[in-house]
Amino acid sequence: MAQLNFVQAITHTLDFEMARDPRVVLLGEDVGKRGGVFLASQGLFDRYGPDRVIDTPLSEAAIVGAAVGMAAHGLRPVAEVQFSDYIYPGFDQLVSQAAKLRYRSGGQFFAPMVVRLPAGGGVKGGHHHSQNPETHFVHTPGLKVVYPSSPADAKGLLTTAIRDDDPVVFMEPKRLYRAFKEEVPDGEYAVPLGQARVRLEGDDVVLISYGGSVAETLMAAGALSEQGVSAHVLDLRSLLPWDKGAVLEAVARVGRVVLVSEAPKTAGFVSEIAATISEEILDTLLAPPARVTGFDTPYPYAQDRAYLPGVNRILRAVQGVLNY
Amino acid sequence: MIQETHLFKPFDKPLSLVTDAGVWNAPFELDLPDETLLNMYRDLVLSRLLDEQLGKLQRLGKTSFVAPNAGHEGAHVGVAYALRAGFDWLFPYYRDHGLVLALGVPLREVFGQTLATRADPNKGRQMPAHPGSGALNVFTAASPIASHLPPAVGAALSMKLRGTGQVAVATFGEGATSEGDFHAAMNFAGVQGAPIVFVCENNGYAISVALRKQSGSETIAAKAYAYGMPGYTVDGMDALACYYVMQDAVAHAREGRGPVLVELLVYRYGAHSSADDDSAYRPREEVAAWRRRDPLGRFRRFLEARGLWEEVQERGLRDELGRTLSAALAEAEAAGSVPTEWLFDDVYAEVPDTLLEQRESL
Numbered sequence: 001m002a003q004l005n006f007v008q009a010i011t012h013t014l015d016f017e018m019a020r021d022p023r024v025v026l027l028g029e030d031v032g033k034r035g036g037v038f039l040a041s042q043g044l045f046d047r048y049g050p051d052r053v054i055d056t057p058l059s060e061a062a063i064v065g066a067a068v069g070m071a072a073h074g075l076r077p078v079a080e081v082q083f084s085d086y087i088y089p090g091f092d093q094l095v096s097q098a099a100k101l102r103y104r105s106g107g108q109f110f111a112p113m114v115v116r117l118p119a120g121g122g123v124k125g126g127h128h129h130s131q132n133p134e135t136h137f138v139h140t141p142g143l144k145v146v147y148p149s150s151p152a153d154a155k156g157l158l159t160t161a162i163r164d165d166d167p168v169v170f171m172e173p174k175r176l177y178r179a180f181k182e183e184v185p186d187g188e189y190a191v192p193l194g195q196a197r198v199r200l201e202g203d204d205v206v207l208i209s210y211g212g213s214v215a216e217t218l219m220a221a222g223a224l225s226e227q228g229v230s231a232h233v234l235d236l237r238s239l240l241p242w243d244k245g246a247v248l249e250a251v252a253r254v255g256r257v258v259l260v261s262e263a264p265k266t267a268g269f270v271s272e273i274a275a276t277i278s279e280e281i282l283d284t285l286l287a288p289p290a291r292v293t294g295f296d297t298p299y300p301y302a303q304d305r306a307y308l309p310g311v312n313r314i315l316r317a318v319q320g321v322l323n324y
Numbered sequence: 325m326i327q328e329t330h331l332f333k334p335f336d337k338p339l340s341l342v343t344d345a346g347v348w349n350a351p352f353e354l355d356l357p358d359e360t361l362l363n364m365y366r367d368l369v370l371s372r373l374l375d376e377q378l379g380k381l382q383r384l385g386k387t388s389f390v391a392p393n394a395g396h397e398g399a400h401v402g403v404a405y406a407l408r409a410g411f412d413w414l415f416p417y418y419r420d421h422g423l424v425l426a427l428g429v430p431l432r433e434v435f436g437q438t439l440a441t442r443a444d445p446n447k448g449r450q451m452p453a454h455p456g457s458g459a460l461n462v463f464t465a466a467s468p469i470a471s472h473l474p475p476a477v478g479a480a481l482s483m484k485l486r487g488t489g490q491v492a493v494a495t496f497g498e499g500a501t502s503e504g505d506f507h508a509a510m511n512f513a514g515v516q517g518a519p520i521v522f523v524c525e526n527n528g529y530a531i532s533v534a535l536r537k538q539s540g541s542e543t544i545a546a547k548a549y550a551y552g553m554p555g556y557t558v559d560g561m562d563a564l565a566c567y568y569v570m571q572d573a574v575a576h577a578r579e580g581r582g583p584v585l586v587e588l589l590v591y592r593y594g595a596h597s598s599a600d601d602d603s604a605y606r607p608r609e610e611v612a613a614w615r616r617r618d619p620l621g622r623f624r625r626f627l628e629a630r631g632l633w634e635e636v637q638e639r640g641l642r643d644e645l646g647r648t649l650s651a652a653l654a655e656a657e658a659a660g661s662v663p664t665e666w667l668f669d670d671v672y673a674e675v676p677d678t679l680l681e682q683r684e685s686l
């Protein structure tokens with residue numbers, strides 16, 4: 001076991017998988033000698049050389065599209081797009097090629113690849129360095145989508161993503177990259193996709209979140225416990241597939257739920273969960289599901305923190321469902 | 325057939341008009357009045373001093389981000405003086421403070437954008453180094469590399485269609501030439517003969533990625549030929565070479581003869597941004613060698629050789645510009661920070677009900 005922060009856990013996992021499987025290659029802008037702008041691949045260029053750690057030209061279409069071809073031909077590429085905000089020039093490759101290759105070829109060709117996307121706000125980056133585009137990906141059948149919130153989960157899920165036979169969009173909350181360290185297993189450690197993690201046990205209200213917002217959700221749960229309210233906190237960890245069983249079980253037991261996500265509200269991923277809850281266990285609810293989300297605006301620069309669903313907005317929503 | 329504008333044949337080496345020693349060395353007469361030359365120098369120095377000032381603000385924690393311009397000033401001033409300020413449209417990128425200043429964007433607005441105060445006409449919506457001015461036809465910069473190039477072609481087509489006589493100029497780094505948007509824009513402009521000049525500020529690096537890993541072409545200018553337009557490579561540390569080639573390219577576009585690609589060879593002395601450490605990927609000797617070719621130094625020697633400049637004027641100018649910068653910064657700060665509620669404005673022409681509700685929930 002080692003104490004690692006989120007980025008260190010990513011580097012460690014990439015290293016572990018590259019050592020284990022010669023088919024694993026990295027590609028992206030500045031991932032070579034520079035080690036990536038967030039240093040996620042630091043040291044790997046020196047260890048594995050320029051053929052397996054590829055500095056690409058500045059083209060996300062080339063990065064994502066070449067990853068599709070590499071994967072189809074037998075490699076296990078892990079592509080880095082510098083910020084999730086810069087996926088758009090590569091979006092066509094992701095949506096039209098990666099996501100649909102298996103389907104359109106009747107299963108003859110497929111793309112076992114990972115696209116890593118540093119995502120989310122709270123870094124004073126304005127709209128082109130802060131967005132949460134996960135809805136685009138979960139709305140694209142053929143992709144899997146992962147968005148962990150802690151170093152150990154980052155290792156467990158990245159390992160699974162790299163070994164998965166389908167394309168996985170792996171989102172990383174960059175404001176938590178260096179926020180804290182935790183114990184990360186040194187050896188073999190894989191967490192299956194589609195399993196939520198219970199971050200806190202409780203019976204008064206269920207708080208559900210993923211990615212960066214798990215941090216604020218846990219802070220809100222801490223504040224609630226001081227007020228004598230016990231929150232059950234679920235960290236989804238992966239969005240496609242998502243852990244319907246754990247969500248429905250907890251919500252049916254407690255009867256009150258607040259969903260927290262920093263993506264814009266309209267058609268955000270948590271709306272899918274709210275809809276599923278309403279369809280399947282409406283009769284167990286003591287209050288309508290509440291969403292606490294980013295606003296339906298581009299991500300602003302000046303109001304970086306105000307945009308994020310912070311502790312106060314979460315607490316207000318919890319009051320709402322408790323007093324319903 | 326390789327296309328060309330009238331004044332210049334495609335060059336086999338980067339075009340330079342003033343030698344390192346500051347001597348005019350061109351096959352034609354200099355036709356700029358002394359006053360313009362002095363203004364150019366003033367803009368070169370102002371841009372350098374602004375860069376230093378922004379670096380200080382970042383180190384003091386007053387701003388979250390800077391994108392150093394030092395080393396690009398010759399290119400910036402050359403491009404700006406070739407445009408009809410406030411008439412032509414500029415589509416800049418994030419390393420263009422010197423360019424927008426020389427076009428007339430007020431310093432107060434640049435500082436306002438940097439500090440996200442009410443002095444920013446873009447209302448604090450973007451991270452620093454992303455200027456824009458509706459009043460001066462400076463199309464507010466966007467971070468996604470090369471994404472502004474197809475819009476620049478569209479504006480140029482509108483200029484052509486509406487017969488306004490304007491020209492669009494779009495700037496970008498050499499890294500941008502790898503994006504599909506660059507090629508889509510070049511191709512469309514070439515097909516339509518759009519009045520646009522594409523200006524590549526080639527500083528040899530896209531963050532850590534060196535030119536040889538960016539492009540297999542011998543020069544960036546060579547890419548022009550495939551799209552049926554003239555392409556020129558210019559010594560970007562020579563402000564006057566940048567000016568004359570740009571002026572010719574702009575005239576070519578304005579006369580309805582179609583687009584041009586101009587590659588300006590520059591260097592960024594600093595790191596890519598305040599978030600970067602360039603010592604990991606650039607040898608110090610390389611940085612030092614480029615610094616010796618400084619566009620300010622060369623221009624100053626040029627003025628001195630013509631008897632237009634002396635040390636006392638230099639000191640006077642720097643003092644004056646220092647005061648101008650401080651006053652503009654103070655004004656931008658005094659304008660006050662951008663109010664939180666502003667985050668809901670300008671998503672659409674009118675704030676929709678959903679956003680009014682969300683504003684209530686702040």
Ligand SMILES: Cc1ncc(C[n+]2csc(CCOP(=O)(O)OP(=O)(O)O)c2C)c(N)n1
Nearest residue numbers: 086419467468469497498499500529530531
């Ligand atoms: C589409 C897109 N991908 C990646 C980035 C991240 N990024 C910002 S600047 C930069 C390098 C740009 O280099 P270049 O075009 O040469 O301009 P320079 O910074 O050297 O002036 C990169 C990769 C981005 N802004 N947009």
Ligand SMILES: [Mg+2]
Nearest residue numbers: 497498529530
């Ligand atoms: Mg560059």
